[in-house]
Amino acid sequence: xGWAIALHGGAGDIPxxxxxxxxxxxxxxxxxxxxxxxxxxxxxxxxxxxVELVVRELENIPHFNAGRGSVLTNKGTVEMEASIMxxxxxxxxxxxxxxTVVNAVSLARLVMENTPHIYLAFDGAEDFARQQGVETVxxxxxxTPENIERLNQAKDANRVQIDYTQPIQNDTKNETEPPxxxxxxxxxxxxxxxxxxxxxxxxxxxxGGLVNKMVxxxxxxxxxxxxxxxxxxxxxxxxGKGEAIIRGTVARDVAALMEFKGLSLKEAANIxxxxxxxxxxxxxxxxxxxGEIAMPYNTTGMFRACATEDxxxxxxxxxxxxxx
Amino acid sequence: MVGWAIAVHxxxxxxxxxxxxxxxxxxxxxTHCLNLGISALRxxxxxxxxVELVVRQLESNPxxxxxxGSALTAKGTVEMEASIMxxxxxxxxxxxxxxTVKNPVSLARLVMEKSPHSYLAFSGAEEFARQQGVEVExxxxxxxxxxxxxxxxxxxxxxxMFDYRIPIAGYEKCAGLESSVKMNGLPISIxxxxxxxxxxxxxxxxxxxxxxxGGLMNKMSxRxxxxxxxxxxxxxxxxxxxxxxGEGEAIIRGTLAREVAAVMEYKGLxxxxxxxxxxxxxxxxxxxxxxxVSNKGEVAYGFNCNGMFRGCATEDxxxxxxxWE
Numbered sequence: 111x112g113w114a115i116a117l118h119g120g121a122g123d124i125p126x127x128x129x130x131x132x133x134x135x136x137x138x139x140x141x142x143x144x145x146x147x148x149x150x151x152x153x154x155x156x157x158x159x160x161v162e163l164v165v166r167e168l169e170n171i172p173h174f175n176a177g178r179g180s181v182l183t184n185k186g187t188v189e190m191e192a193s194i195m196x197x198x199x200x201x202x203x204x205x206x207x208x209x210t211v212v213n214a215v216s217l218a219r220l221v222m223e224n225t226p227h228i229y230l231a232f233d234g235a236e237d238f239a240r241q242q243g244v245e246t247v248x249x250x251x252x253x254t255p256e257n258i259e260r261l262n263q264a265k266d267a268n269r270v271q272i273d274y275t276q277p278i279q280n281d282t283k284n285e286t287e288p289p290x291x292x293x294x295x296x297x298x299x300x301x302x303x304x305x306x307x308x309x310x311x312x313x314x315x316x317x318g319g320l321v322n323k324m325v326x327x328x329x330x331x332x333x334x335x336x337x338x339x340x341x342x343x344x345x346x347x348x349x350g351k352g353e354a355i356i357r358g359t360v361a362r363d364v365a366a367l368m369e370f371k372g373l374s375l376k377e378a379a380n381i382x383x384x385x386x387x388x389x390x391x392x393x394x395x396x397x398x399x400x401g402e403i404a405m406p407y408n409t410t411g412m413f414r415a416c417a418t419e420d421x422x423x424x425x426x427x428x429x430x431x432x433x434x
Numbered sequence: 435m436v437g438w439a440i441a442v443h444x445x446x447x448x449x450x451x452x453x454x455x456x457x458x459x460x461x462x463x464x465t466h467c468l469n470l471g472i473s474a475l476r477x478x479x480x481x482x483x484x485v486e487l488v489v490r491q492l493e494s495n496p497x498x499x500x501x502x503g504s505a506l507t508a509k510g511t512v513e514m515e516a517s518i519m520x521x522x523x524x525x526x527x528x529x530x531x532x533x534t535v536k537n538p539v540s541l542a543r544l545v546m547e548k549s550p551h552s553y554l555a556f557s558g559a560e561e562f563a564r565q566q567g568v569e570v571e572x573x574x575x576x577x578x579x580x581x582x583x584x585x586x587x588x589x590x591x592x593x594x595m596f597d598y599r600i601p602i603a604g605y606e607k608c609a610g611l612e613s614s615v616k617m618n619g620l621p622i623s624i625x626x627x628x629x630x631x632x633x634x635x636x637x638x639x640x641x642x643x644x645x646x647x648g649g650l651m652n653k654m655s656x657r658x659x660x661x662x663x664x665x666x667x668x669x670x671x672x673x674x675x676x677x678x679x680g681e682g683e684a685i686i687r688g689t690l691a692r693e694v695a696a697v698m699e700y701k702g703l704x705x706x707x708x709x710x711x712x713x714x715x716x717x718x719x720x721x722x723x724x725x726x727v728s729n730k731g732e733v734a735y736g737f738n739c740n741g742m743f744r745g746c747a748t749e750d751x752x753x754x755x756x757x758w759e
Contacts, residue, residue, distance in 0.1 A: 200687045200688075200718075201687070202686065202687060204658075206555065206658075207555065207556060225654065226618075226619060226683070227650075227653070227654060227657045227682075227683065228658075228682070228683045228686050228687070229657065229658040229659075229663075229686070230654060230656045230657055230658070231530065231531065231555055231556065231656050231658055232531060232555065232556040232557070232656055233556070233655065233656055234654055234655040234656010234657060235656050237655070237656070238654065238656070320551075323551065324549065324550075324551060324554060324558055324562065325557065325558035325561065326554045326555045326556055326557060326558015326559050326561070326562070327551045327553065327554055327558060328528075328530075328551075328553040328554070328555055329551075329553070333553075333663055333664065333665070334663070334665075334666065334686050334687070334689065335663075335665040335666065335686075335689040335692060336664070336665060339689075352551075352552070353550075353551060353552045356526065356552050356553070356664050356665075357524045357525070357526055357552070357664070358524075359664070359665040359669075359689065359692045362665060362689045362692055362696075363692075363696070366692075366693075366696040366700060367700060370696060370697060370700035370701045371700045371701075
């Protein structure tokens, strides 16, 4: 059995009408990150190193909702969070509320390796980042014009919507117009899972969270068992509506179904996404100790890519149109 | 219709040298809280109302490590966290990093019911608390002289220990460190987790769970443990409600609360078997305990460490408050 890797740049209501100038850079980015992961696996990096490396790359790309390009809180600021888990040792690390740290996933790894804790957040996490000497920049570095636009649209929509949780599509005044003029999904996250030829697994996820979120809101991404999980059976990274992923303990459930009901990775992942979470809220990428890959989602689309050692690779956004 | 059941805990991992007076105080508090819960259940309160009510009581009492009486961060401040879950629809709410909110579990409930989110932390959570008009106090209100003393001892113990995971010789010479039982890297005479929690199944068969804590003594500011993490310290679904306590990192890694429900759902185990399985197989070198109820009116608990402050009761009149095995 060879290695396998899968990564995502977020699941959501990515409309089929996404114009080429918004679609192509993202496809290119997915391809690029996949190549980085493939190269690392071929150079015998551990799955833990690989997922960190790939997620760092995804964080640095402004097209996805993590690191640079993170969506904004209701105050126009960024609060980034991430987690990482090593399936072999079950060690894990998580961070939330970061405002200046360039690579949240790497700080999560440092929490895992250099502290007796698993999860550090907000000021405490920022202090730790400085102690560890990780790269930090002014928060404005992470803010993109696209995200300022997304935030404005979300705030405008809220003037019409009383209930924040209602999908914007329900606003009948704007039936023909997509919720966000730029056509991108407003929810998303990045993540990567990998398994080496010895069956060692690892997972990492990183995000800016939900557009227009309340300051201090934590989603599923840093919650072990919700957005990220890895053990001896599989590694999972989830994306979508954080609140649904937390309630559904999505990442853990995929592994639990495999372990307790003897299901295959694909069966377990499908059940969790299609039967145990509401439609339009979740997507995930997963790999198993046997080298299988699963990338189910119950949203319109999910930016994703995967590859196996035997040469197979795939970059896709929607169900039927594979790009390669 | 199912008979109701309730369990409360005040932490897993107890100093074997705990003075009898302290043991008595703890048992009295647990009994009192249990009775409050029982009274509410007899008046047909819902499971989620009862767990909140009981945990509020535990938070307000400085005896255990939550609300008033919370363990202190390395800076000598209090950062409280809590979560609550309503099994019927698996709705949940959680908070972390609270420094002035009198009852973290109630703020967690407000996050669940009055915000579009599931989890709020630090200044954002404090702001929400003010918007919601919940009772707040100065940080000093939560700090007890006992804990100030404990923090000092913890710091002394830690400066001797380079890596808390490596057993060291020498700390036994420190005054007050007679116990050789350790949890979270500290001798248990200095620090026992003492997180609080409550699980309930009401007479409609609805399960709920809530957990609240000040966290780890001498923790880094910003450290979040298992108590506010759904699936780790707290979980409730249609089949059960679970609240955990002990070494936070072990509970997170083992997704302990969710695990009990998962083996019930996916392996068909009954509540006590599920609890035993999880305690036996999911903790490795970690120490923890948990309480749980099922939608069939059962109550169970388990722990792999030295004692757990607990109490449980069922509608048929069974009641027990214990500390040791």
